[in-house]
Amino acid sequence: xxxxxxxxxxxxxxxxxxxxxxxxxxxxxxxxxxxxxxxxxxxxxxxxxxxxxxxxxxxxxxxxxxxxxxxxxxxxxxxxxxxxxxxxxxxxxxxxxxxxxxxxxxxxxxxxxxxxxxxxxxxxxxxxxxxxxxxxxxxxxxxxxxxxxxxxxxxxxxxxxxxxxxxxxxxxxxxxxxxxxxxxxxxxxxxxxxxxxxxxxxxxxxxxxxxxxxxxxxxxxxxxxxxxxxxxxxxxxxxxxxxxxxxxxxxxxxxxxxxxxxxxxxxxxxxxxxxxxxxxxxxxxxxxxxxxxxxxxxxxxxxxxxxxxxxxxxxxxxxxxxxxxxxxxxxxxxxxxxxxxxxxxxxxxxxxxxxxxxxxxxxxxxxxxxxxxxxxxxxxxxxxxxxxxxxxxxxxxxx
Numbered sequence: 001x002x003x004x005x006x007x008x009x010x011x012x013x014x015x016x017x018x019x020x021x022x023x024x025x026x027x028x029x030x031x032x033x034x035x036x037x038x039x040x041x042x043x044x045x046x047x048x049x050x051x052x053x054x055x056x057x058x059x060x061x062x063x064x065x066x067x068x069x070x071x072x073x074x075x076x077x078x079x080x081x082x083x084x085x086x087x088x089x090x091x092x093x094x095x096x097x098x099x100x101x102x103x104x105x106x107x108x109x110x111x112x113x114x115x116x117x118x119x120x121x122x123x124x125x126x127x128x129x130x131x132x133x134x135x136x137x138x139x140x141x142x143x144x145x146x147x148x149x150x151x152x153x154x155x156x157x158x159x160x161x162x163x164x165x166x167x168x169x170x171x172x173x174x175x176x177x178x179x180x181x182x183x184x185x186x187x188x189x190x191x192x193x194x195x196x197x198x199x200x201x202x203x204x205x206x207x208x209x210x211x212x213x214x215x216x217x218x219x220x221x222x223x224x225x226x227x228x229x230x231x232x233x234x235x236x237x238x239x240x241x242x243x244x245x246x247x248x249x250x251x252x253x254x255x256x257x258x259x260x261x262x263x264x265x266x267x268x269x270x271x272x273x274x275x276x277x278x279x280x281x282x283x284x285x286x287x288x289x290x291x292x293x294x295x296x297x298x299x300x301x302x303x304x305x306x307x308x309x310x311x312x313x314x315x316x317x318x319x320x321x322x323x324x325x326x327x328x329x330x331x332x333x334x335x336x337x338x339x340x341x342x343x344x345x346x347x348x349x350x351x352x353x354x355x356x357x358x359x360x361x362x363x364x365x366x367x368x369x370x371x372x373x374x375x376x377x378x379x380x381x382x383x384x385x386x387x388x389x390x391x392x393x394x395x396x397x398x399x
Contacts, residue, residue: 072212
């Protein structure tokens with residue numbers, strides 16, 4: 001990232017540090033996806049999960065919202081570093097289309113080691129990509145208008161919960177992509193059906209990115225003022241989550257319920273919907289993330305440098321980590337069982353009945369594998385961050 005006089009480096013370091021932290025936590029979720037012996041248990045299913053498994057999943061809820069929000073912030077900051085509106089818009093449009101394309105091709109193939117002709121799907125780079133495409137147009141509007149657009153989408157999209165494609169008068173595929181997250185049909189013949197499914201609906205993720213863009217303005221404030229303001233917004237959002245969640249009236253499709261134990265009740269309280277992300281889910285994750293950003297603004301320690309490095313090369317990290325995790329899981333299966341259900345499938349795609357006895361590893365082992373993965377990934381990421389710093393080629397900004 002270029003540093004100019006009006007853009008002192010610590011400010012960007014705090015953004016990269018936060019992004020680095022959430023990328024590391026994201027890798028934990030994906031190691032659990034592929035390696036955990038509890039592969040068939042939904043960690044958020046309170047009937048079946050354990051507190052340790054639930055928290056391992058819950059902490060990773062911070063990743064997608066922070067990632068998408070900071071993508072908006074990054075776009076704003078690009079605009080303060082000598083890019084004209086037109087250049088920024090073109091960059092957002094092309095990079096957005098590129099990310100959405102990567103998501104449904106290379107990234108999807110890395111997750112499933114396969115190319116299903118009939119079943120297609122998309123993960124987190126899908127809303128990141130389309131969010132950038134939409135932001136490419138939004139940036140021509142005044143910041144308050146962009147803020148209102150984001151706020152309305154995030155605050156009120158839960159009113160759409162439960163509406164079917166027919167009720168909103170849209171094709172299934174489009175409604176699935178926009179909000180319902182259900183599977184949509186691309187093409188259908190007598191004996192085949194090509195489907196597309198994504199849990200990452202554009203409403204409200206695009207709103208989250210728009211808010212991240214508006215938020216970028218606060219990063220231009222004088223440091224102590226900036227820290228106070230960001231921390232206050234984070235606290236307000238977190239309190240908003242607690243109050244709204246206690247009320248149990250609006251903001252999430254699944255209300256919390258008193259459970260037999262205190263720990264289970266807390267789990268129920270924290271168990272907000274991610275697909276699509278409810279208002280409460282976003283308050284619960286972005287509130288603490290902003291408080292963290294404010295605190296990171298003052299961190300100057302040497303030991304955070306590797307985390308900042310991860311935060312500077314998010315796409316590179318993502319592409320590598322998923323190949324390493326999936327490849328490692330297949331290799332471990334072959335070593336233990338002589339074959340692997342993951343060799344041609346994602347962690348959600350195969351049948352419980354075909355899995356060998358003693359499949360997967362324990363949760364402590366998942367954590368150990370995760371730490372090892374981060375150590376391995378640090379070296380290529382450090383190399384690539386160096387390449388990006390030394391080489392100002394515009395093409396590198398697409399990676």
